[in-house]
Amino acid sequence: xxxxxxxxxxxxxxxxxxxxxxxxxxxxxxxxxxxxxxxxxxxxxxxxxxxxxxxxxxxxxxxxxxxxxxxxxxxxxxxxxxxxxxxxxxxxxxxxxxxxxxxxxxxxxxxxxxxxxxxxxxxxxxxxxxxxxxxxxxxxxxxxxxxxxxxxxxxxxxxxxxxxxxxxxxxxxxxxxxxxxxxxxxxxxxxxxx
Amino acid sequence: xxxxxxxxxxxxxxxxxxxxxxxxxxxxxxxxxxxxxxxxxxxxxxxxxxxxxxxxxxxxxxxxxxxxxxxxxxxxxxxxxxxxxxxxxxxxxxxxxxxxxxxxxxxxxxxxxxxxxxxxxxxxxxxxxxxxxxxxxxxxxxxxxxxxxxxxxxxxxxxxxxxxxxxxxxxxxxxxxxxxxxxxxxxxxxxxxxxxxxxxxxxxxxxxxxxxxxxxxxxxxxxxxxxxxxxxxxxxxxxxxxxxxxxxxxxxxxxxxxxxxxxxxxxxxxxxxxxxxxxxxxxxxxxxxxxxxxxxxxxxxxxxxxxxxxxxxxxxxxxxxxxxxxxxxxxxxxxxxxxxxxxxxxxxxxxxxxxxxxxxxxxxxxxxxxxxxxxxxxxxxxxxxxxxxxxxxxxxxxxxxxxxxxxxxxxxxxxxxxxxxxxxxxx
Numbered sequence: 001x002x003x004x005x006x007x008x009x010x011x012x013x014x015x016x017x018x019x020x021x022x023x024x025x026x027x028x029x030x031x032x033x034x035x036x037x038x039x040x041x042x043x044x045x046x047x048x049x050x051x052x053x054x055x056x057x058x059x060x061x062x063x064x065x066x067x068x069x070x071x072x073x074x075x076x077x078x079x080x081x082x083x084x085x086x087x088x089x090x091x092x093x094x095x096x097x098x099x100x101x102x103x104x105x106x107x108x109x110x111x112x113x114x115x116x117x118x119x120x121x122x123x124x125x126x127x128x129x130x131x132x133x134x135x136x137x138x139x140x141x142x143x144x145x146x147x148x149x150x151x152x153x154x155x156x157x158x159x160x161x162x163x164x165x166x167x168x169x170x171x172x173x174x175x176x177x178x179x180x181x182x183x184x185x186x187x188x189x190x191x192x193x194x
Numbered sequence: 195x196x197x198x199x200x201x202x203x204x205x206x207x208x209x210x211x212x213x214x215x216x217x218x219x220x221x222x223x224x225x226x227x228x229x230x231x232x233x234x235x236x237x238x239x240x241x242x243x244x245x246x247x248x249x250x251x252x253x254x255x256x257x258x259x260x261x262x263x264x265x266x267x268x269x270x271x272x273x274x275x276x277x278x279x280x281x282x283x284x285x286x287x288x289x290x291x292x293x294x295x296x297x298x299x300x301x302x303x304x305x306x307x308x309x310x311x312x313x314x315x316x317x318x319x320x321x322x323x324x325x326x327x328x329x330x331x332x333x334x335x336x337x338x339x340x341x342x343x344x345x346x347x348x349x350x351x352x353x354x355x356x357x358x359x360x361x362x363x364x365x366x367x368x369x370x371x372x373x374x375x376x377x378x379x380x381x382x383x384x385x386x387x388x389x390x391x392x393x394x395x396x397x398x399x400x401x402x403x404x405x406x407x408x409x410x411x412x413x414x415x416x417x418x419x420x421x422x423x424x425x426x427x428x429x430x431x432x433x434x435x436x437x438x439x440x441x442x443x444x445x446x447x448x449x450x451x452x453x454x455x456x457x458x459x460x461x462x463x464x465x466x467x468x469x470x471x472x473x474x475x476x477x478x479x480x481x482x483x484x485x486x487x488x489x490x491x492x493x494x495x496x497x498x499x500x501x502x503x504x505x506x507x508x509x510x511x512x513x514x515x516x517x518x519x520x521x522x523x524x525x526x527x528x529x530x531x532x533x534x535x536x537x538x539x540x541x542x543x544x545x546x547x548x549x550x551x552x553x554x555x556x557x558x559x560x561x562x563x564x565x566x567x568x569x570x571x572x573x574x575x576x577x578x579x580x581x582x583x584x585x586x587x588x589x590x591x592x593x594x595x596x597x598x599x600x601x602x603x604x605x606x607x608x609x610x611x612x613x614x615x616x617x618x619x620x621x
Binding site for chain 2: 151
């Protein structure tokens with residue numbers, strides 16, 4: 001898998017296919033990006049589990065924090081990692097011990113660990129790096145267009161009015177993969193300095 | 195997996211717009227409302243805290259304006275955009291995210307006269323110091339870089355005189371200096387040049403010109419290329435990287451990734467400075483953009499025919515149009531805008547200032563006014579109008595000397611435009 005740029009179909013397939021998401025590094029602080037993303041994904045109908053050993057005993061949007069992936073005790077479809085690149089490998093190694101194996105490892109904006117990605121892919125998991133599922137969901141559904149963001153998709157179909165807890169259609173015509181060519185190139189230059 | 199990617203003309207019509215969810219209206223409705231109701235208290239708080247996508251108040255965002263923003267972002271190949279009340283507002287809002295009092299930005303000397311004025315006088319009162327460089331001399335940009343430099347500003351096709359800027363060369367200087375390159379792409383429009391493909395980090399437009407295209411609505415837009423590394427810039431851009439007290443300590447760049455600059459312009463710039471675009475104007479401009487590829491090609495074809503005619507006229511001393519093979523910018527035009535060299539250019543008359551004034555008053559089809567990029571052909575004498583604030587030496591440096599006439603060639607029949615020039619030149 002080329003991790004510099006992702007075809008929309010790959011991301012669309014993941015977001016349409018998963019239901020249970022464990023978010024490692026979820027924060028109860030209302031100004032943290034992980035809080036924004038957790039709340040949004042709950043509102044879009046995902047079964048979210050907050051994982052953060054520092055907040056066990058508390059809950060996020062009514063879902064109790066667990067200390068580690070091993071403590072979840074039920075099958076999970078996707079692990080969304082809200083930690084910086086250096087903390088990715090141990091989490092992927094922990095994920096590899098789960099049974100059944102999660103289907104997807106997702107690393108947040110700014111996070112990338114190619115060795116960890118290779119390990120997860122070798123075990124049959126799909127991997128997304130340096131992306132945010134909230135942004136990608138908002139982009140593919142065009143909900144993010146409210147913010148003047150280029151969704152890189154178009155559609156001549158009438159969209160439903162989104163309501164609380166509703167999954168939106170992600171089936172729009174793609175202009176290209178995820179980010180723009182220029183943004184992807186700039187991200188690659190940063191992760192791969194020559 | 196091999197989806198066909200829509201082309202430029204398709205995006206000019208469809209990007210950002212889809213049938214209205216409530217009514218099924220196919221054209222983009224004009225959401226002429228100041229405010230939007232919240233579902234409940236939590237929804238309101240989420241919107242104010244930047245946690246949810248949605249509308250609050252038209253000074254910060256509006257659904258009609260959002261369609262325009264996404265459309266321009268798509269045409270330019272950017273990650274996001276913000277529409278504002280004018281091209282000048284776009285410049286203020288964009289630079290406010292980058293400069294603090296005492297900071298500098300480097301600007302090409304050949305710019306729209308109004309921009310030269312805004313940078314020299316108004317921005318000085320904010321403590322933003324412009325340092326001028328020579329549009330045609332990349333080394334002069336390099337020499338102007340200082341530790342306080344926060345941005346480089348150029349026009350892709352420079353007003354008033356058909357200058358084509360070497361965007362890629364200046365982008366290299368910006369990258370080396372660790373500052374974003376801002377390109378005003380008003381006179382080219384993304385149909386002719388997409389500056390992001392050549393290294394621009396931020397693209398600005400006066401929507402009033404070719405994008406709107408019909409001379410009926412003032413507007414501006416800021417496009418974020420999503421290319422600048424705010425995270426790697428240290429403390430240089432606190433609006434993007436420091437916790438924002440206005441939003442309980444959010445850091446814009448870590449929350450919004452590669453469209454952080456556009457969000458900063460919206461939630462810090464537009465929200466607090468206030469130059470919001472009217473949704474009605476956004477609708478007018480959107481309608482204009484749908485025909486941008488057709489109009490822009492016709493503008494360029496007409497301009498080339500008019501420039502050819504003028505270059506052979508005995509009363510004309512010189513024509514500054516990059517589409518002419520002998521023009522000094524012709525090689526750059528071939529590289530950056532092979533479809534055409536734009537429709538705004540200057541020429542000088544052998545009779546100097548007096549002949550210029552006489553020509554303007556004798557023309558019957560060209561309108562004498564201070565705008566460009568209209569369907570109608572326009573003419574002006576920059577030295578006495580758009581560039582009148584400059585002294586004579588600065589006028590010449592800006593390409594607006596006393597003998598210069600500027601025209602913006604419209605999309606009328608080119609034979610009629612040439613006949614009008616013929617009668618006015620021989621009158």
